[in-house]
Amino acid sequence: AQSVTQLDSQVPVFEEAPVELRCNYSSSVSVYLFWYVQYPNQGLQLLLKYLSGSTLVESINGFEAEFNKSQTSFHLRKPSVHISDTAEYFCAVRKNSGGYQKVTFGTGTKLQVIP
């Protein structure tokens, strides 16, 4: 079985301050990890992903996440947030089974950037 836990449902942070959104997963097999962002009234967009290789992955808009196998975590960080980063962020875990994939999402963290 696999599950994804996002400990914080809401994270308020002032503009230009750093932020960390936490994600922990549980799985008995190797997984692939993703962060998706959902802006108001929109669908989900991939922010970044960890498949293999370097445990630190980055997005084009300044976010990064580090895969920590020993702590089964994939926390999302940004050193300086902008107003435009206000959105819902979902951590997701994908497990390959029998040649197809199943993606399980966390409950989401709402990032509120305060001017």
Next chain:
Amino acid sequence: DTAVSQTPKYLVTQMGNDKSIKCEQNLGHDTMYWYKQDSKKFLKIMFSYNNKELIINETVPNRFSPKSPDKAHLNLHINSLELGDSAVYFCASSHGTGDTEAFFGQGTRLTVV
């Protein structure tokens, strides 16, 4: 061009009605999904099809019936709609194998009154 498109974007209907949501992807993916996002933003997979074949069927009432006429389309038909069916339904697609992510549509906000 929209990669994964859903219609309609909004759907308001009365209890007991039957409705359909359509989804199309032009990415050449062979796997498509339906997710339900409730009022608390929780995302739960409902169905997954690979090359028109059902591969994931979570515990969903049998009032929900997916149909995949070809691998680029996955429609969702809902019979006898209930108040609890109100949610945002997302269609997504990906390659069935390989290291790729899922691409999501914009969602269909279903409101049952």
